[in-house]
Amino acid sequence: MERLPILKIGSMLLVSIQVDLRDDMVIALQEDLADRIVETGARGVVIDITALDIVDSFTGRMLATVAALSRILDAETVVVGMRPAVAITLVELGLSLDGIKTALNVERGMRLLSLGGAAT
Amino acid sequence: MSAQELAIAGDADVVRVRQAVRAAAVSAKLSLVDQTKLVTAASELARNTLTYGGGGGAVVEEVFNGLRKGVKAIFHDKGPGIADLQLALTDGYTSGSGMGLGLGGARRLVDEFTIDTAPGDGTTVTVVKWAR
Ligand SMILES: Nc1ncnc2c1ncn2[C@@H]1O[C@H](COP(=O)(O)OP(=O)(O)OP(=O)(O)O)[C@@H](O)[C@H]1O
Ligand SMILES: [Mg+2]
Numbered sequence: 001m002e003r004l005p006i007l008k009i010g011s012m013l014l015v016s017i018q019v020d021l022r023d024d025m026v027i028a029l030q031e032d033l034a035d036r037i038v039e040t041g042a043r044g045v046v047i048d049i050t051a052l053d054i055v056d057s058f059t060g061r062m063l064a065t066v067a068a069l070s071r072i073l074d075a076e077t078v079v080v081g082m083r084p085a086v087a088i089t090l091v092e093l094g095l096s097l098d099g100i101k102t103a104l105n106v107e108r109g110m111r112l113l114s115l116g117g118a119a120t
Numbered sequence: 121m122s123a124q125e126l127a128i129a130g131d132a133d134v135v136r137v138r139q140a141v142r143a144a145a146v147s148a149k150l151s152l153v154d155q156t157k158l159v160t161a162a163s164e165l166a167r168n169t170l171t172y173g174g175g176g177g178a179v180v181e182e183v184f185n186g187l188r189k190g191v192k193a194i195f196h197d198k199g200p201g202i203a204d205l206q207l208a209l210t211d212g213y214t215s216g217s218g219m220g221l222g223l224g225g226a227r228r229l230v231d232e233f234t235i236d237t238a239p240g241d242g243t244t245v246t247v248v249k250w251a252r
Pocket of ligand 2: 218221
């Protein structure tokens with residue numbers, strides 16, 4: 001199965017989702033991220049969804065799970081690049097991404113984490 | 121565009137259904153937000169067909185109402201059916217490990233939503249989204 005690449009940048013992990021997500025890839029990503037956080041001692045995770053044209057309940061649940069599990073593993077997750085149409089749709093779908101930090105783009109997401117977002 | 125019939129038998133098929141619905145929505149000139157809403161609803165319904173219906177199919181077609189264009193998507197399976205539809209449509213109810221948002225959410229995201237289901241007799245969900 002195709003797995004999404006996870007890049008390590010300083011003390012952060014970056015995943016940039018560039019393909020149409022299948023559910024099995026979503027589950028694999030969740031597991032791979034947990035492993036990599038422990039393995040690298042990363043303090044932050046940036047998930048770039050700029051290229052995603054939809055986020056449904058399955059992907060939304062993965063984002064929430066990654067945010068929760070990274071917190072347990074002493075790291076913080078930021079989701080960046082959500083398209084406006086995706087955000088509007090998520091609200092109507094009924095998915096509140098409460099507890100998930102978001103930023104406009106990767107650069108801002110990284111800055112948010114290095115500004116102590118990872119410590120709070 | 122003529123009606124397109126797609127099988128739903130695995131995760132890759134859910135992706136293909138989303139792509140077919142997106143193409144039809146673009147062709148019917150739905151706005152970007154409406155395209156996104158319809159494709160998201162289709163993703164939820166295709167996944168339900170796979171997860172709970174044990175697989176099935178989708179029919180995607182362009183529809184017309186006078187000069188107005190829209191997209192109709194039908195999701196059908198021969199699975200166990202839904203015994204308590206009211207409950208299944210309730211936000212937060214899941215018989216599996218989901219969030220229970222798919223059905224109720226899909227209904228909110230489209231203009232027309234009908235379910236035809238009976239215990240032991242499979243499930244067919246039909247949705248339509250019209251261009252504004
Ligand atoms: N095609 C189907 N056949 C049989 N039962 C279904 C079908 N679609 C939905 N259901 C039932 O309706 C319930 C609610 O569906 P819904 O999509 O709202 O939530 P979910 O799939 O459990 O979770 P989520 O979609 O949020 O991941 C399901 O748990 C299942 O019991
Ligand atoms: Mg569902």
